[in-house]
Amino acid sequence: MVFWSLSHNPYCKLEIITSRNKKIEKMKKYNIFMLICLSAFLHSCFNVVNDFNYLTPEVISVTGLNTSYDRISQVDSLNFTPTVSSTDQNADFEYFWGIYETNVQGYAPKLDTLCKTLSIKYRIIQPAKAWILEFGVKNKHTGYTKIVSSTINVGTKFTRGWYVLKDDGTLSDLDLFLTPTTIVPTSSIENVYSLVNGKKLDGKGLGLNFESTYKSTVTGVNANTRAMFIFTDKDASIINTNTVKEIRPFNTCFYMTPAVKAPNFMIVGSSSDYFVNNGILYGISTITNNFGIFGNAQMRDAINSPYRLSKYYLTHTNNNPVFFDETSSSFVSASGASNMLSPITNAAVTSMSANKNNKTLLYLGPKGITTFEGVAVLQDKTNPALKILSVITPSTTAFKMVNDTLLTTSKLYNAVNYTANVGDESILYFVVGSNQVWSRNLVNKFEQLQFTAPAGETITYIRHRKSTETGYAFNYVMIGTTTDSGTYNVRMFTKTAGNLTATPTITLTGSGRVTDVFYLSPSTSYLTYPNAY
Amino acid sequence: MKKIISIIILAIVFLSTACEENNFKIYNDGDLIQFGPEESRIYMASYNLVDTTKTYTFYYKQATVIQDTVFFDIYAIGGVSSRNRSFALKQDSVAGATNAVPGVDYIAFDDPRVKENYIIKAGAVHTRVPVILLRNAKLKTNTLTLKISTVANENFRLGEKSNIWRKIIFTDRLSQPNQWDANMTKYYIGNYSLAKYVFMIQATGDKWDDDFILTLKSDYSLMSFYTSFLKTSLIDYNNAHPTSLLKDENGVLVTFP
Numbered sequence: 001m002v003f004w005s006l007s008h009n010p011y012c013k014l015e016i017i018t019s020r021n022k023k024i025e026k027m028k029k030y031n032i033f034m035l036i037c038l039s040a041f042l043h044s045c046f047n048v049v050n051d052f053n054y055l056t057p058e059v060i061s062v063t064g065l066n067t068s069y070d071r072i073s074q075v076d077s078l079n080f081t082p083t084v085s086s087t088d089q090n091a092d093f094e095y096f097w098g099i100y101e102t103n104v105q106g107y108a109p110k111l112d113t114l115c116k117t118l119s120i121k122y123r124i125i126q127p128a129k130a131w132i133l134e135f136g137v138k139n140k141h142t143g144y145t146k147i148v149s150s151t152i153n154v155g156t157k158f159t160r161g162w163y164v165l166k167d168d169g170t171l172s173d174l175d176l177f178l179t180p181t182t183i184v185p186t187s188s189i190e191n192v193y194s195l196v197n198g199k200k201l202d203g204k205g206l207g208l209n210f211e212s213t214y215k216s217t218v219t220g221v222n223a224n225t226r227a228m229f230i231f232t233d234k235d236a237s238i239i240n241t242n243t244v245k246e247i248r249p250f251n252t253c254f255y256m257t258p259a260v261k262a263p264n265f266m267i268v269g270s271s272s273d274y275f276v277n278n279g280i281l282y283g284i285s286t287i288t289n290n291f292g293i294f295g296n297a298q299m300r301d302a303i304n305s306p307y308r309l310s311k312y313y314l315t316h317t318n319n320n321p322v323f324f325d326e327t328s329s330s331f332v333s334a335s336g337a338s339n340m341l342s343p344i345t346n347a348a349v350t351s352m353s354a355n356k357n358n359k360t361l362l363y364l365g366p367k368g369i370t371t372f373e374g375v376a377v378l379q380d381k382t383n384p385a386l387k388i389l390s391v392i393t394p395s396t397t398a399f400k401m402v403n404d405t406l407l408t409t410s411k412l413y414n415a416v417n418y419t420a421n422v423g424d425e426s427i428l429y430f431v432v433g434s435n436q437v438w439s440r441n442l443v444n445k446f447e448q449l450q451f452t453a454p455a456g457e458t459i460t461y462i463r464h465r466k467s468t469e470t471g472y473a474f475n476y477v478m479i480g481t482t483t484d485s486g487t488y489n490v491r492m493f494t495k496t497a498g499n500l501t502a503t504p505t506i507t508l509t510g511s512g513r514v515t516d517v518f519y520l521s522p523s524t525s526y527l528t529y530p531n532a533y
Numbered sequence: 534m535k536k537i538i539s540i541i542i543l544a545i546v547f548l549s550t551a552c553e554e555n556n557f558k559i560y561n562d563g564d565l566i567q568f569g570p571e572e573s574r575i576y577m578a579s580y581n582l583v584d585t586t587k588t589y590t591f592y593y594k595q596a597t598v599i600q601d602t603v604f605f606d607i608y609a610i611g612g613v614s615s616r617n618r619s620f621a622l623k624q625d626s627v628a629g630a631t632n633a634v635p636g637v638d639y640i641a642f643d644d645p646r647v648k649e650n651y652i653i654k655a656g657a658v659h660t661r662v663p664v665i666l667l668r669n670a671k672l673k674t675n676t677l678t679l680k681i682s683t684v685a686n687e688n689f690r691l692g693e694k695s696n697i698w699r700k701i702i703f704t705d706r707l708s709q710p711n712q713w714d715a716n717m718t719k720y721y722i723g724n725y726s727l728a729k730y731v732f733m734i735q736a737t738g739d740k741w742d743d744d745f746i747l748t749l750k751s752d753y754s755l756m757s758f759y760t761s762f763l764k765t766s767l768i769d770y771n772n773a774h775p776t777s778l779l780k781d782e783n784g785v786l787v788t789f790p
Binding site: 033036063255256284285289290291293294295296297302303304337339356 | 541758760764
């Protein structure tokens with residue numbers, strides 16, 4: 001409005017024109033400046049290629065492959081032709097098959113390409129263990145790729161079956177019962193240990209244990225090896241379960257061979273392996289590089305007091321194990337990296353001290369699998385008539401015992417062999433006399449006869465084991481007997497609410513006295529069964 | 534418009550001066566001579582002084598061995614030359630130590646037999662300096678010190694003060710191996726003493742010389758075994774000798790970390 005009114009004033013007209021010219025001049029400068037700026041900005045811009053689309057995402061479907069397969073090395077083949085389809089009408093596929101190993105430590109696994117066709121026909125040459133087979137499909141039209149994986153449990157004839165540790169009173173050996181299609185064996189290899197290694201083990205059998213990450217150089221490099229530990233009262237042997245060949249005899253299991261050769265047991269604990277010989281503990285810390293050789297004898301305490309570990313123990317994947325020192329009547333713990341056993345501290349509320357409790361440990365075993373709980377039977381040293389059943393929460397910093405004094409009239413009072421019901425019912429199975437298996441409910445103390453061995457048979461072994469492996473799942477209470485004629489029977493019973501079925505599902509038979517039974521498969525790991533006596 | 538053009542010109546001038554060639558300083562301070570770590574470690578600052586002092590013992594050698602050589606690494610600073618360049622060494626006396634005697638305990642650096650060893654060859658900036666130690670009866674009861682340092686000559690001036698000298702402590706008795714270094718001391722076997730060293734050898738039956746310790750360093754589980762074994766052995770020894778616990782030559786209780 002101001003400008004309009006001025007423009008109608010003749011005196012102001014010249015001034016207005018001058019002012020306009022100045023403004024136009026200013027605008028020009030401004031425009032040129034802006035132009036320079038814009039040209040500079042142009043350099044900071046780039047052409048955006050819009051590659052968005054709003055189509056339904058492509059779906060590639062692969063069928064005809066299972067999640068896992070069992071194959072025998074050097075014998076079986078991978079022979080698959082999966083069916084592949086896509087929602088893309090113009091799909092043009094290319095394929096690849098590759099395989100890599102699992103459970104690797106110390107080096108990176110490599111994917112080996114097997115072929116680049118839809119169908120694969122490949123003879124397995126990989127060593128026995130679990131492998132992953134990868135099938136890849138790429139739609140060349142869209143660039144979209146789908147990968148399907150299957151576990152290939154590569155085995156040998158030695159990697160699947162029931163291993164039985166047996167002895168004839170002076171020498172021990174292994175029998176292997178083969179289970180090619182189901183958990184029920186179809187044939188057996190008698191004395192498989194001596195058949196492969198050309199020797200038997202001295203002494204009476206004690207037990208078997210398995211370590212899937214034991215370090216050895218059987219493949220030429222120091223790597224995880226699936227190894228079984230065989231213990232007798234006079235000898236020990238670590239074997240490669242792929243071949244049953246001995247990896248280490250007793251003498252080379254240690255950096256310094258113990259002066260007394262009296263093997264007790266080997267267990268796997270949290271980040272450590274342990275070997276107990278003559279009641280003394282030797283460890284390997286498995287979180288650092290190691291060569292499967294057990295270290296120095298661990299001391300009891302800072303003044304190296306004498307000790308002797310019981311053959312019973314508790315161990316768990318996530319906890320250090322718990323042992324019982326028979327010399328001081330104390331529960332103790334340990335770490336494979338330490339040079340000394342660890343003392344245990346009582347919980348604020350506990351029925352009995354974990355230390356110097358003046359007891360003899362008659363039995364200690366796990367009560368659960370996922371939880372770290374145990375059940376023990378103890379006998380007083382001063383008053384041997386006093387026997388106690390104790391449920392244990394074995395925390396090393398709050399060790400809790402809930403005790404139940406056994407009546408002399410109870411069957412458990414006179415038990416001679418025990419096994420906990422691992423992770424199922426709250427029941428303890430035990431052997432009374434030479435031919436009866438009883439159970440005791442740990443909650444209501446109810447005792448029940450479960451099995452009576454036929455005349456002429458003596459029970460030498462009892463153990464609860466179970467596995468959830470697809471196609472081979474089992475949950476058995478195994479009872480081993482020796483006959484008067486020197487043969488053994490291992491009867492495997494299923495159970496209902498803790499009670500054994502009337503007849504066994506499987507019975508293994510052979511010559512000798514049985515002291516342990518272990519089911520091994522390519523997928524067995526050191527976590528499959530709780531480490532227990 | 535003029536102003537705009539001026540701004541643009543200014544901006545161009547400004548931008549053109551934003552970059553310039555880096556003017557690296559060329560070393561032209563003449564040729565210097567100084568010791569250093571072994572060649573593979575010259576770019577690792579933490580190793581600069583690692584070889585300052587070396588220990589040596591004839592203890593493990595056969596009686597027929599009457600001399601042996603300890604090597605140091607020496608470097609010419611200032612680039613290569615097209616001709617061989619000799620460098621000079623001298624012995625420095627160390628106060629309070631039993632100093633080695635040239636010609637008796639080691640071959641003197643001006644001895645014609647070894648003089649030719651002290652040369653940086655044409656085209657090179659590095660060589661290993663051999664110091665030849667002589668075995669004699671004195672070493673059975675003494676530990677000698679030989680401190681050597683570089684001497685300026687017609688080819689080289691002296692290098693960094695901290696790297697113009699090296700020291701050898703040698704004997705014909707047990708002495709601290711070179712591999713018993715700060716790391717071994719701190720984490721595995723503690724401070725050196727002759728009494729501890731003898732105990733370690735007797736307890737394990739191993740030499741605990743440089744080769745043995747190097748083997749341990751390459752195998753952690755073996756190292757763990759030995760350190761644990763030594764601790765247990767020491768406890769057992771002290772349990773067996775409650776009134777005369779193991780002490781070193783300075784009266785200090787022997788311990789392992």
